[in-house]
Amino acid sequence: MIIFxxxxxxxxxxxFTTRLWWILAIVLFCYIGLLAGGLAALFAGIQTGVxxxxxxxxxxxxxxxxxxxxxxxxxxxxxxxxxxxxxxxLATTGEFRHxxxxxxxLATPRRGLVLGAKTVTLILVGAGFGVVAxxxxxxxxxxxxxxxxxxxxxxxxxxxxxxxxxxxAMGLWAAIGVGLGVLxxxxxxxIVIVLAFTQFVEPLLRLAASxxxxxxxxxNFLPGAASDALVGSSFLNLANxxxxxxxxxxxxxxxxxxxxxxxxVIGYAVSWKKDVT
Amino acid sequence: xxxxxxxxxxxxxxxxxxxxxxxxLSFTVEPGRVTGFLGPNGAGKTTSLRILLGLVNxxxxxxxxxxxxxxxxxxxxxxxxxxxxxxxxxxxxxxxxHLGVYAIAAGLPRTRVLExxxxxxxxxHASQRVGGYSLGMRQRLGLAYALLGDPGVLVLDEPxxxxxxxxxxxxxxxxxxxxxxxxxxxxxxxxxxxxxxxxDDVIIIARGQLVHLGPLSSLDTDAAxxxxxxxxxxxxxxxxxxxxxxxxxxxxxxxxxxxGDPARLGHLAFEAxxxxxxxxxxxxxxxxxxxxxxxxGHSL
Numbered sequence: 001m002i003i004f005x006x007x008x009x010x011x012x013x014x015x016f017t018t019r020l021w022w023i024l025a026i027v028l029f030c031y032i033g034l035l036a037g038g039l040a041a042l043f044a045g046i047q048t049g050v051x052x053x054x055x056x057x058x059x060x061x062x063x064x065x066x067x068x069x070x071x072x073x074x075x076x077x078x079x080x081x082x083x084x085x086x087x088x089x090l091a092t093t094g095e096f097r098h099x100x101x102x103x104x105x106l107a108t109p110r111r112g113l114v115l116g117a118k119t120v121t122l123i124l125v126g127a128g129f130g131v132v133a134x135x136x137x138x139x140x141x142x143x144x145x146x147x148x149x150x151x152x153x154x155x156x157x158x159x160x161x162x163x164x165x166x167x168x169a170m171g172l173w174a175a176i177g178v179g180l181g182v183l184x185x186x187x188x189x190x191i192v193i194v195l196a197f198t199q200f201v202e203p204l205l206r207l208a209a210s211x212x213x214x215x216x217x218x219x220n221f222l223p224g225a226a227s228d229a230l231v232g233s234s235f236l237n238l239a240n241x242x243x244x245x246x247x248x249x250x251x252x253x254x255x256x257x258x259x260x261x262x263x264x265v266i267g268y269a270v271s272w273k274k275d276v277t
Numbered sequence: 278x279x280x281x282x283x284x285x286x287x288x289x290x291x292x293x294x295x296x297x298x299x300x301x302l303s304f305t306v307e308p309g310r311v312t313g314f315l316g317p318n319g320a321g322k323t324t325s326l327r328i329l330l331g332l333v334n335x336x337x338x339x340x341x342x343x344x345x346x347x348x349x350x351x352x353x354x355x356x357x358x359x360x361x362x363x364x365x366x367x368x369x370x371x372x373x374x375h376l377g378v379y380a381i382a383a384g385l386p387r388t389r390v391l392e393x394x395x396x397x398x399x400x401x402h403a404s405q406r407v408g409g410y411s412l413g414m415r416q417r418l419g420l421a422y423a424l425l426g427d428p429g430v431l432v433l434d435e436p437x438x439x440x441x442x443x444x445x446x447x448x449x450x451x452x453x454x455x456x457x458x459x460x461x462x463x464x465x466x467x468x469x470x471x472x473x474x475x476x477d478d479v480i481i482i483a484r485g486q487l488v489h490l491g492p493l494s495s496l497d498t499d500a501a502x503x504x505x506x507x508x509x510x511x512x513x514x515x516x517x518x519x520x521x522x523x524x525x526x527x528x529x530x531x532x533x534x535x536x537g538d539p540a541r542l543g544h545l546a547f548e549a550x551x552x553x554x555x556x557x558x559x560x561x562x563x564x565x566x567x568x569x570x571x572x573x574g575h576s577l
Contacts, residue, residue, distance in 0.1 A: 002384070010382035017374035018367060099365040102332060103422055106359055107382040109331050109348035275333040277324075 007108055007117030011091075014100075015125055020090055028083040028129060029136045036075045036141030039235075043068055044148035069153040070162055072141035074233040076133035077166045081173045081227055082198045083133070084126035088177020089194055091122060093187035101276045115182065115272055119175050119264060126174025130167040138163065162232055165249060169230045172256040176223065179263025185271045198224070220247050226255035279429035281308025281461030282343030282356070284329065289338035291324055291485075298324045300485040302338070306463050306478075308429070311456045313476035313493075314465040317571050321485040322465045323362055326434050330359050342430055354383040358423030359432040365419075368408030372399055372418050375407055376425060385426055393421040398447070412439035420448075430461040437471050449475045469496075469567040483571040496566040502537025505530055507555035508546065517549035518542075531555045 015021050045051035047068065095101045108114050138159075142152040153159045177194070184190045202224045209219025219225055228234035229252030247255065284306035291299040299321040306312045316322050327333040329340040331347035339346065342357055350356045366375055376390040394403045397417040402410070407418065416439050423431055437445055452475045456462045466472045469479075479496060481489040489496070505528065508514040518525050518534060523542075525534040531554075534542060539558050546553050 006382055006384050010378050013374070013378045013381055014367075017371075017378065018369045020369075094367065098367045100367055102361055102365040103379050104382070105332060106330060107354055107379040109350070109353055275327070277327065277333060 003108065003110070004113055004117055007114055008121050010107070011114075011118050011121035012125075015087075015091060015121065021087065021125065024083050024087055025129060025132045028080055029132050031136075032075055032080050032133045033136035033140040035079060036072050036137040037144050039075070040068070040072045040141040040144040041148070043071070044145050044150045048148050048150065050148060067153070068145060068150055069142065069156075069159060070233040071235060072145065073134070073137045073159065073162055074166070074228070074231050075141065075235070076130065076137040077169045077173075077231045078224075078228055078234040080129070080133035080137075081170065081224070082194065084122070084129045084170050084174035085177040085180070085194050085198065086191070087125065087129065088122045088174040088179075089181040089190045090177075090187065092118065092178050092181025093185055093190045096185040096271070097187045099276075105276060111273055112268065115178075115264060115268055119178050119260070122174040122178050123171035126177075127167045127171040129174070130170030133170065134163055134166055165231050165253075168253060169227045169256065172230075172253065172260055173227065175260035176256065176263060179260050179267055182267025182272050183263050183270065184267075221255055223256060223259050226252040226259075228252070230256060279355075279427055280459050281429040283307060284340070284342055284430065284432075284461060284463060285344070286325070286329070286340045287338055289325065289328055289340055290336045291321075291328060291333065292336045298485050299328070299335075299482075302482065302485070302487055304480050304487060304490055306461055306480070308461040309456055309459050310477040311452050311462045311464060311472075311475050312478045312480060313469070313472045314463055314480050314482075315469055315472070315567065315571075316465075316467065316482040318467050320467075320482050320571070322467075322482065323434055325482070326359075326361065326432055326463075326465060329432065330357070330361075332361075352383070352426070354379070354385065354426035354428065356426070356428055357430045357432060358426060358428035360416075360419035360423040360434065360436055362434045362438070366407040366410075366415065369406060371404050371406055372410075372421070373403040375418070376422060379422065380425060383426060389425055389427070393424040396424060397421045413441055413444050416440055417444070429459070431455055431463065433462075433464045435465055435467070437466060445471075469564050473563055481567065481570050488570045493563070496563045496570075502535075503559040504534045504536055504539050504542055505532070505555055505557055505559050506534055506539075506542050506546075506553065507531030508551050508553050510551060513549065513551045514546065514553075517545050517551055520549075521545050533559065 095104060104114060105111060142154060145152045180193065181190055184193060202222055206219050206222055206225055209215040220229065226247060229247040230249050232249055286302050286304050289299055289302040290297065302325060314322055324333060328335045329347065342350065347353060347357065372394060373390055376393065377387060380387055380390055391400065391403060394400050397420050399414065399417050399421060402414065410418065416436060420436060423433065436448055440448060452462055452464060464472055464476065473493065476493055478492050479489065480487070506514065507530065514532065518532065523534050523536055525532045536542065537558060539556050543553065543556055
C-alpha cells in the first residue's frame with residue numbers, strides 16, 4: 001500500500017513538473033468559458049425576449065430550451081471532456097516516447113502497480129480539470145445568465161449534483177485517456193484517435209444511431225452518450241430531443257468506468273508489460 | 278557503507294522472433310571489483326543488462342542480485358543503480374524534478390537529489406531543463422539516477438560514450454572509488470581501450486555468446502606470437518627462414534616471422550651469415566586479443 005501511494009505521488013510529480021497540464025487547463029477554461037458564456041447570452045437573450053426570436057432562424061421550431069442553467073453548465077463535460085482524455089493519453093504515451101518507462105520501472109518494477117497509480121492520479125487530475133471547466137461554465141455561463149435576469153440556480157441542489165457528476169465524468173475521461181495511451185502507445189496516433197473520435201466519429205455515430213429505436217439503445221453506450229447520461233444534461237440531447245431515454249446517471253458512470261478498465265487491461269497486455277528496449 | 282551483491286547470470290537466453298540475441302549466457306560478477314562487460318555493438322550487451330534489470334524478459338534462464346531477481350528486490354533503487362544507454366528523460370523536466378519523481382517513487386529522501394547531482398558535477402545545472410543538456414551532461418544525469426539510492430551494485434551501460442576527456446578521467450576514478458568501497462561495478466563498453474584502465478575483470482561476449490571470462494591480465498596472452506626480423510639482404514634472410522621451416526609474411530618494418538623466439542632467429546641468421554638490422558618480439562596488445570576473441574571486430 002505504501003508503495004502504491006508513493007507511485008501515486010510520483011505520478012502527480014510527473015504531471016506537475018511539465019508544462020502540459022496548465023497549457024491544457026488554460027485552453028480548456030477559455031474554450032468552455034467562451035462557449036458557455038456566448039451561448040448563455042444567446043439562449044437567455046432569446047428566452048427573455050431581449051433578442052427577438054425573429055432575429056434568429058430557429059427553423060420555425062420551439063425557442064424553449066428547457067431549463068437553461070444545466071444546459072449551459074454541462075458544457076464543462078459535454079464539450080470539455082476531450083481535455084482530460086488528451087491529458088491522460090499524453091501522460092501515458094509520453095512515457096513510451098521519452099523512454100521514461102526505463103527509470104519508472106527501475107524504481108517500481110511492479111508494472112501493474114505503476115499503471116494503477118497512473119490511472120488513479122489521472123482520475124484526480126481529470127477531476128481537477130473538471131473544476132477548471134466548471135469554473136468556466138458555471139462561473140462565466142452562470143454570470144451571463146444572471147445578467148440577463150435568468151435564475152442561475154446556484155443554490156439549487158440539482159445544480160450541485162450536476163457539478164459533482166461532472167467532476168466524476170471528467171475524472172473517468174482522464175482514466176480512459178490512460179487506457180487509450182497504453183492501448184496505442186504511439187503518441188501521434190493516440191492524439192489523432194482522440195481528436196477524430198471525440199470531435200467527429202462519435203457525434204456522427206450518436207446522430208446516426210438515434211434514427212432507429214434499437215440503434216438508439218446501442219448508441220446510449222457510446223462513451224460520449226454515457227458521459228452525458230452521467231452528467232444529466234447535454235446540448236446534444238437538445239439537438240436531438242426524440243432520442244430514446246438515455247441511461248441512468250449511474251449506468252452512464254459505470255459504462256465510462258468500463259471503457260477505462262477494458263482499455264487499460266488490454267493495453268497492459270499489449271504494451272505495458274512488454275520488453276522495454 | 279552499502280555492500281555489493283554478487284550478480285549472477287544463469288543460462289540466460291533471449292530470442293527476438295527467430296533470432297537469438299543472447300544465447301546461454303552464464304557468469305558471475307563479484308563485489309569490490311570493476312568488471313568490464315565487453316563486446317562489439319550488437320553483441321547483446323544491452324539486452325543482457327536489460328534482462329538483468331527486469332526490463333526485458335529472458336526467453337530462458339535467470340539473472341539475480343545476491344540470488345534475488347530485480348523485480349523481487351524490496352528496495353530496488355537502494356540495492357541496484359543502473360544507467361542505461363538510452364537517454365530516458367522528458368526534455369521539459371529539469372534535472373532536479375526528473376530525479377525528484379523517482380526519489381518519490383522509491384521512497385528516498387528528496388535531499389538525495391541535490392547530493393547526487395553534486396556528486397556527478399551537475400549541481401550548477403540542477404534547475405535547467407534536460408532538453409538543453411549536452412550528451413555528456415545526459416550521461417552524468419543518468420549516472421546521478423543510478424546513484425540516487427546509494428546502491429551497493431552499479432550497472433552502467435556504455436557510461437563513457439559522449440564524455441569529454443575530463444569526464445572520462447573523472448569516471449575512471451569514480452568507478453575505481455565505487456569498487457574500492459566494496460560495491461559491485463559492472464560496466465559495458467564496445468571498446469576495451471575505453472575501460473582497460475579501470476577494470477579488474479572482463480566478460481567478453483560476441484554474437485550473444487560468452488567468449489572470454491577472467492581478470493584483465495588473462496587477455497595478455499600470446500596466441501599467435503610473432504617476431505619482426507629484417508636484414509639489408511632481405512632475400513638471404515627469407516631463404517634462411519624458409520630453409521628452417523619458419524613461415525613469415527612481409528610487413529612494413531621487416532619480415533613477420535611466426536615464432537615467439539627471437540634468439541632462435543638470431544642464431545639462424547648467424548649460421549646463414551646474414552646480417553640483421555632488426556630483431557624484436559612483436560607483443561600482441563590487449564586490444565588485439567580482444568579483437569581476435571570477438572571475431573576480428575568487423576562491427577567496430
